[in-house]
Amino acid sequence: MQLYSYPDPSTWPALQQRPAAAEAPQVAARVRAIFEQVRAGGDAALLTLAAELDKATLASLLISEAEFAAAATLVPADLQAAIRQAKTNIEAFHAAQREPELRVETMPGVVCSRRAVPVQRVGLYVPGGSAPLFSTLLMLGVPARLAGCPEVVVCTPPQADGSVSPVILFVAQLLGIDKVVKAGGAQAVAALALGTATVPAVDKIFGPGNRYVTAAKQLAAAEFGVAIDMPAGPSEVLIIADASANPAFVAADLLSQAEHGPDSQVVVLSDSSAVLEQVQAEVARQLALLPRRDVAAQALESSRAILLPDANSMLEFSNQYAPEHLILATDNADALAAQVTNAGSVFLGHLTPEAVGDYASGTNHTLPTSGYARQYSGVSLDSFVKKITFQRLSAQGLQVIGPVVETMAEAEGLAAHARAVTLRLAALNSSASPAAAVTLANPYAGLIRPSVERMQPYSSARDEFEGMAPVMLDANENSLGSVGPDDFSRYPDPHQRAIKADLARLKGVAPNQIFLGNGSDEAIDLLVRLTCTPGQDSIVICPPTYGMYEVAANLNDVRVERLPLNADFQLPPDAAEKLAASNAKLVFLCSPNNPTGNLLAQEAIETILRNFRGLVVVDEAYADFADAPSWITRLAEFPRLVVMQTFSKAWGLAGLRLGVAYASAQLIAYLDKIKPPYNISAATQQHALAALAAAPQLPEMRAELLDGRRWLVEKLAQLAIVEHIFPSDANFLLVRFTVDATGVYDQLRSRGIVVRNRTTQPGCAGCLRLTVGTAEENVQLVQALTEIGAEQSSVAASHIQ
Ligand SMILES: NC(=O)c1ccc[n+]([C@@H]2O[C@H](COP(=O)([O-])OP(=O)(O)OC[C@H]3O[C@@H](n4cnc5c(N)ncnc54)[C@H](O)[C@@H]3O)[C@@H](O)[C@H]2O)c1
Ligand SMILES: N[C@H](CO)Cc1c[nH]c[nH+]1
Ligand SMILES: [Zn+2]
Structure with missing residues (x-):
């Protein structure tokens, strides 16, 4: 290790040169030739290059089932346990990097969202020239699996006997990876970029390697349309060690990266000449103890110990160098860390050796080298996903954003762009009414609560297994039966299929247009929750009317807008106009109304249905006593119409608590998504079926x-x-x-x-x-x-x- 005392900053760039840089042109030329060879020869070229460069004669490129099977038996138990612990830590840190779907309404009705979608075909390179780095497979395979990449292929160089380290194969099995190819160096990267009979071409190549691997990845990215994680070449570490540093620890950390390969580079900066002296003495002492002392010694030849005046200049040097690993061996690590602008991964304080990041702390060890930390991050979960953006416009959205886009497109002279907007605006404006315009776009645009759109519904045991089997041990029920006279030990049908089939026949709708609730009150509550974001949205009621609409709104922190009925308890003449101007998510119309008893005029409801952008809920709890057709007959005409009925009144089954909502299948699916799984009890279902069978008595x-x-x-x-x-x-x-x-x-x-x-x-x-x-x-x-x-x-x- 050469010592430099207070080098002038003008000489720093020369001190920051990496050893591999000098031979880069020759390496690049060699790599290009290897790409040509693989393109021309495919698998045969891979076999030839394995013989030439890895000294391995291969019968097959792919790891066989027998090789996989033997692997675990060859890995000692303590190593297996250590690997499992490392995997757990890496998983924990990388799983926490998952981001929820992003959703922003940039203008009213203009909703933009962003979702992470896995890269579909990924190639993982696991170095194995001088040491098989099974830890690299953990670092790449864990995030690939967490991201959900469907196709994962691993390439790693064979050893001279044609085998691949059983530990690499053990880790592959732990990660559920079954395609491992015996190919290393530039030829592996070429195969992943170009595809051969055995190696599938991939979308993105990941992993570190020596100068050939790194140059090959760069060529693949530049000329073969494949993405790469980053240039992750020969390992390096820079240590800032002030007077508080422990020279033995510093020396050990320097050697830990020097032992990777002859072209590794390690750098120690200090503002204490005594520390630098002691570190150098320790390096010499510890080097002699290392099995890989020859490799490390070569790396040390191009490594440096540099005396600088103070912490600021050490940081400045380090930020210019942009090391793969930066160790802050000082009592003041946190303060210095705040000023780090370029580094792959940083190790804070005296008790944090770089080796923990290489194996098991949880961070990723695949990191940018050669100064690429100036512009690249190390591998993370993000490396394995693409963030796809989405946008949806409601009619309102098109109306507000349309003119903006038309103006900009015209200014750029791109008439077709403007026309794509103008045509749609014209279609909206020629529609009979605002509500018709909404329907044209999407009847529920902007109506369904974003959190409901995003959420995953609960999947009950009875969703996953329908019917009965001789042994039912899936739902933690009591297989012995029930306490009491009747057997209710099994959960009821969460979808109440039998009742819906009968009711559909009776009412002339499809079964998927029916929602059954624990009384109408459950449907009222769910409709509010389906459409209204608490503290933000509103509903409309027409007092005097049924009190539960307001209670459901209050319970859900939803504002109530009032549109009072007039003196004869009919909707006021300007009801439709007022509702057309409202941003409320739904209006409850009770007809016949409770407590007034009268039907609301059909024309008034119809005008509202044509003009209101929200859901129109017609509560027909008492409709069986009225001499008028049900609004159920108009469902096909009005996709935002919901009709509620109940078994509590004419059917005389108030004690059962069974309410019904009829709507489009799409809207009912939303209600089903958010309802409690078993909201209608088995007893209610049985009684309701019996009542439906006796419908002629009604x-x-x-x-x-x-x-x-x-x-x-x-x-x-x-x-x-x-x-x-x-x-x-x-x-x-x-x-x-x-x-x-x-x-x-x-x-x-x-x-x-x-x-x-x-x-x-x-x-x-x-x-x-x-x-x-x-x-x-x-x-x-x-x-x-x-x-x-x-x-x-x-x-x-x-x-x-
Ligand atoms: N940056 C990181 O994140 C990171 C992580 C782990 C390891 N590493 C680095 O990975 C490297 C691993 O290197 P390695 O050599 O042990 O394994 P390797 O798997 O990267 O390279 C071995 C392959 O190099 C090819 N090769 C060797 N000499 C060649 C030549 N003269 N011409 C053409 N091809 C040649 C061979 O095909 C061989 O299979 C080390 O430098 C290590 O520091 C970096
Ligand atoms: N230090 C290497 C990254 O430069 C990673 C590694 C793997 N095994 C040991 N070390
Ligand atoms: Zn290492």
Whole structure:
């Protein structure tokens, strides 16, 4: 190792020259000739070059199954354990480098995203000229596997006896790599770039190697359209060792890289001449102990010990040198590390030998040499993926960004570019309405919560195995049966296929247009969660209406916009216009409405469907009592229409908690994606199936309830305390009283009759909601109201006296 004292900075570039640089032209010429030979001769050329350069006579280029099988038995247990530990650490550090998909809405409706996609065919070079570096296979194979590269081929030079180190084969098996080729040097790189009968051409070549391997990779990248990780040639280390450094540690680290090969280079910088002297003495002492002392000694000939005035100049020298490895052998390592601008990998403090990075700390040891650390990073998970960007425009997005692009394209004189936008804008603008424009683009563009689009749904045991087998041990159920009289020990069908098949026949839709929920409330909640990002989005409700819409919104931190019904509980004339201007994600329209009982006018809903960009949810919980076609019949026409129905009302199954949402198959698939896996219990499914089988009973029951409604209307109209009975298309009546409605409510309750007090609802002052009961219950209700009326009038009379 030559010593330099306070060299003038003008001489630094000469001191920073790598030994291999001098012979680069000859090496490049040799490598080009080898490429030619492989192109012309394919596998035969590989066999010839193995004989010539590796002194190996090969029967076959590929590692055979027998060679793989023998490998593990030849690797001692302690080495196997050490390799497994290193693999775990490398996996941990590289798995943490995974990045979630990036998604940014640059303008309203202009969504850009970026996703990492693995390089499909990768070639890994594992050096083996002077020492088989099985650790390199860990460094390349682990990230290749984590990235998900489908095709992985390994090349490594054969030993003179034609074998490949069993440890390399052991690691290959650990990583699930079965294609290992006995080829080294430039010929291996040429084969990976060009392809031969045995070696598949790959998209990207990875791995370190000597000057021939490195030059071959550079040629492959420059002329053969193959990507490479980086130039990773002969190993090198630069150590900044101040007065706090331990000379023995420093010497050991220098030798650890010098022993790689004669063209390795090691450099030590210090601001203490005493330390440099001691380091040199230690190098000489330790060198003599090394088995590879000849190799290391050659490397030391082109290595340097340099005395510099202070830490700043040491850092400046190091940043100019851009070492593959930088060791900061100082108490002040963290402060110096902050100023490092060029290095492959940095080792901090006195207790961090470079060798830990070579094998097992978790960082990658495939690193840029020869000063390439100025512009390249070492291998990482990123090296094995491409980041593909995506963009999607909604109709709104096209409208806002279109003019920007048209202007720029015209300014560049690229008329076809501008036209690609103009044509689409014209199509949007000629559409009948904003909602039609959205439909033209994508009916759900901008409507589905981005996190829902991205997430993976839960996959239940019953998703993975359908039906029954003699032995079912997949879902941690209780195979002994159930406590109690009935057997519910098995999870129910998560997709409720049987019910959906029956319901689809009954309603004239496809089974995949049906979502079943734990009551309609589950569908309401999931629709809010499907579309609204908490703290950001809003829904529209039309009060007075069913209270759960607002509760679901509040629960999900979603803003509620109100579009009140007018005095006769119909949508206001400007409803569609207001909704067209709203950015809300969905509007709930309850028809027949609860608590008012009336159907919302069909034309008003239709206008909203044509103009609103969000989902239009028509809640038909009471539709069985109405004399109007269901909105289910219009689903094909309006992809953003969702119709909710329930088994709780006309079907008389409120205790089962079974609600239904009908929509396009695409929208239902989204609901299925986010629902709890077993949201409909086995008991509910059984009962619902039985009810569906008895569907012919439904009209009779409905008719009886409608008779009861007519009878109640007739009787209530005769009571003096009843001011108005609102027309009802449901199984209840909203009734306004001439007297204090809350007083009437209390008096009914004291007579054992519970009705719903709606006096506080917008537009419902003085109103109670009365459910149509059995004939007898209806009689009791009218009787009680008659008595209450009589009491009220006698009290009024006593006040007059
Ligand atoms: N930068 C890094 O990340 C990193 C990591 C590990 C190893 N390394 C370096 O990898 C290198 C490994 O070198 P190696 O030689 O031991 O193994 P190697 O596998 O890189 O090279 C061996 C091959 O070189 C070819 N070769 C040798 N002499 C030749 C000649 N005269 N003409 C044409 N081809 C010739 C042969 O085909 C042989 O198979 C070392 O320099 C080591 O420092 C670098
Ligand atoms: N130091 C080498 C990178 O330059 C990697 C290595 C492998 N085995 C030992 N060392
Ligand atoms: Zn090393």
